[in-house]
Amino acid sequence: MKEKYKTTIGLEIHAELKTKTKMFCGCKNDPDEIRPNVNICPVCMAHPGTLPVANKRAIENVIKVGLALGGKIADFSEFDRKNYFYPDIPKGYQISQYKHPIVSGGNLKGVAITRVHLEEDTAASKHLPAQVGDRGEYSLIDFNRAGVPLMELVTEPVIHSAEEAGNFARELQLLFKYLDVSEANMEKGEMRVEANISVSANPEKFGTKVEVKNLNSFRSVEKAIKYEVERMTDLLENGRGDEIIQETRGWDENKQKTFSQRSKESSHDYRYFPEPDLPKMYLHKAFNIDEMKKGLPELPREKRERFKKDFGIKDEDIESYINDAALSLWFENVVKKLGGEKELIKIASNYITNDMIGFLETVMVAGTAKYPTPENFAKLIFMNFNKEINSAVTKKLLGNLVIFDEDPEKLAREEGLLQEKDESKLKEIIEKIIKDNPKTAEDYKKGKEASLQFLVGQVMRETKGSANPQIVNELFKEILK
Numbered sequence: 001m002k003e004k005y006k007t008t009i010g011l012e013i014h015a016e017l018k019t020k021t022k023m024f025c026g027c028k029n030d031p032d033e034i035r036p037n038v039n040i041c042p043v044c045m046a047h048p049g050t051l052p053v054a055n056k057r058a059i060e061n062v063i064k065v066g067l068a069l070g071g072k073i074a075d076f077s078e079f080d081r082k083n084y085f086y087p088d089i090p091k092g093y094q095i096s097q098y099k100h101p102i103v104s105g106g107n108l109k110g111v112a113i114t115r116v117h118l119e120e121d122t123a124a125s126k127h128l129p130a131q132v133g134d135r136g137e138y139s140l141i142d143f144n145r146a147g148v149p150l151m152e153l154v155t156e157p158v159i160h161s162a163e164e165a166g167n168f169a170r171e172l173q174l175l176f177k178y179l180d181v182s183e184a185n186m187e188k189g190e191m192r193v194e195a196n197i198s199v200s201a202n203p204e205k206f207g208t209k210v211e212v213k214n215l216n217s218f219r220s221v222e223k224a225i226k227y228e229v230e231r232m233t234d235l236l237e238n239g240r241g242d243e244i245i246q247e248t249r250g251w252d253e254n255k256q257k258t259f260s261q262r263s264k265e266s267s268h269d270y271r272y273f274p275e276p277d278l279p280k281m282y283l284h285k286a287f288n289i290d291e292m293k294k295g296l297p298e299l300p301r302e303k304r305e306r307f308k309k310d311f312g313i314k315d316e317d318i319e320s321y322i323n324d325a326a327l328s329l330w331f332e333n334v335v336k337k338l339g340g341e342k343e344l345i346k347i348a349s350n351y352i353t354n355d356m357i358g359f360l361e362t363v364m365v366a367g368t369a370k371y372p373t374p375e376n377f378a379k380l381i382f383m384n385f386n387k388e389i390n391s392a393v394t395k396k397l398l399g400n401l402v403i404f405d406e407d408p409e410k411l412a413r414e415e416g417l418l419q420e421k422d423e424s425k426l427k428e429i430i431e432k433i434i435k436d437n438p439k440t441a442e443d444y445k446k447g448k449e450a451s452l453q454f455l456v457g458q459v460m461r462e463t464k465g466s467a468n469p470q471i472v473n474e475l476f477k478e479i480l481k
Contacts, residue, residue: 005236006203007229009165010114010157012194013172015182016121017061017149023120024052024095024278029148031188036126036142044147046091051277054079058149060287061181062102062118065151067293068179069113071106075284079118079275087139088123090146095120098272102283109171111164112156121148124189145189151182157196157206162225166218169193174300174323186216193221199232199244207232208244212258215251224251228258303328311335312342313349320353327357330371337378348381355395359402372401380408392465393417419468423475426459426467430475433458444480452476 019029025043033039043050066073080098101117123146130136153172159165173191176182184191193215200207212228215221228249235243249258283289298306300322307318321328331352338344360371371377380401384394389412397408397417412418433455434441444451452473459472 005199005201005233006207007160008157008198008200008206009159009161009225010196011153011155011159011165011168012196013153013155013169014121014192014194015151015153015176015184016145016190017058017151018180018182019055019057019061019149021055022147023055023058023118023149024147027147030144031148031183031185031190033144036140037144039144040146044090045143052095052275054278054281055149056286058118058151059102059281059283060292061149061179062116062151063283063287063289063292064179064181064296065153065175066103066106066116067289068175068296068299069103069106069108069116071103071113071116073283073289074100074102074104075282076100077102077281077283079278080272081275082119083271084269086122088125088141088146090123090143094122095275095278096152096272098267108175109168111168112158114154114156116151116153119150119152121145121150157198162222162229165195165225166222169221170218171300177325178297178300180297186218189216192216195221195225195228197225197228197232199229199236201236208246210244210246211248212251213248213261220251220253223256224258227256231258310340311345311349313346317349317353320357327352327371330374333374334377334381337374338381344381344385347385348377351381351384351394351398355398356402359399363402370402370405372405376401376405376408383408383412387468388412388418390419390465390469392460393419396465416464417466419466423471426472426475427479429459429462429467430455430472430479433462434479441480444476452480 016029016031021027022029022039022044025041027041027044028039030039043052063073077097077100079095081093082096082098083093085092096119097117101115103116104114106113106116123141123143126140126142128138128140130138155168159168173184173186176184176191182190186192194211194213195215196209196211198207198209210228210232212224215224232244235241245263247263248261250261251258303322304318307313307321308315321331331349334348334352335345338348377398380394380397383389384391388409389397393412397411400406400411401408437455437458440451440454444455455476456469456472459467460469
């Protein structure tokens with residue numbers, strides 16, 4: 001069924017870059033600093049007579065992102081002054097980029113990129129409740145963040161759902177981490193998402209654009225977009241479309257709704273002009289772009305394709321490795337120990353994603369957990385594949401491996417967990433089980449199949465899971481026929 005209204009979304013994503021110092025001065029770039037106003041100097045505090053000097057590593061990081069996105073790296077670029085007054089802008093303007101961004105174009109998860117540019121971050125406002133004797137709530141400014149290198153990525157308005165927007169933001173965060181250009185930790189404000197949303201009854205035209213700012217989690221991104229689409233749709237449905245105005249809105253996490261903040265500014269409101277205190281940049285002279293492209297690490301999409309082609313494992317398993325660099329490296333070392341055999345790799349991956357990750361998370365609560373050595377884990381998988389141990393025993397030994405990392409074969413022998421295939425020994429146990437459960441044995445003879453499964457289970461319990469269930473099953477049928 002054709003949708004009555006067309007939703008269009010464009011994203012603006014800011015990420016603080018991973019550098020030792022700030023964008024235009026030598027102050028430490030430390031997102032973990034909790035003491036206010038210690039990483040500051042006359043430059044980032046905008047004292048008269050100070051001059052900015054651009055951080056070359058920050059520019060390099062933006063170029064890396066552009067190359068990974070398949071964008072065009074500008075030959076000529078420059079910084080601009082974005083003029084607006086706010087308490088967290090010490091200069092009364094922000095050094096940013098306008099007409100000549102470092103990166104133009106590109107694509108990620110099918111979403112076209114408009115531009116990627118570089119600017120400086122603002123200070124952080126701390127809003128505090130009223131104290132005894134105070135006249136009301138008040139705010140303080142922490143300038144530690146002022147001047148931190150901030151990359152802004154703008155997408156084309158080609159996203160049409162909250163889920164698509166959330167998935168794009170997650171993939172971008174992953175890309176930043178693979179490139180090692182940003183920690184992009186949303187809880188710390190190192191990555192912030194702004195969504196430009198419009199809803200239109202005419203599929204050929206955009207509706208009035210509303211911007212929702214500073215969304216600090218992927219869930220908030222998706223919830224805010226869904227709320228705003230529903231709000232605008234309801235207004236259109238009730239003939240109140242004129243109440244949708246171009247504005248900036250915030251997201252109230254407690255109330256789970258957006259709220260109006262201010263009317264949306266246009267670019268001319270900022271009175272952009274080239275930054276006179278910084279030189280023009282000729283990036284293809286300053287950087288060897290071709291060598292930088294060759295030096296890019298394996299990207300998430302490339303890793304997905306390789307894991308699918310070389311290992312043949314499930315998409316859900318692949319995502320577990322893509323999102324956890326340490327787990328991915330360990331898994332590839334396991335693959336080597338398994339000789340690259342796809343059948344063994346699939347078994348190993350199933351036990352890793354379905355069981356081992358859960359064991360690790362459980363044990364971490366108690367304070368100790370670790371990946372077993374690839375040698376021990378691979379040996380466990382070989383034992384399972386060769387039917388020396390069954391699935392239940394494999395899981396039991398795996399639980400031991402994440403704590404003690406002992407030789408699984410040695411432990412299985414000591415605990416008597418290796419599969420018992422000696423039919424004479426198994427027959428002795430089976431006859432004892434039949435003797436102890438005569439009614440259940442008689443029920444099976446009368447055609448009750450569930451009774452056989454109960455009897456097999458008793459043998460498995462007696463042998464601590466070491467009996468081969470297929471052999472036990474056949475022996476019961478033979479004895480009770």
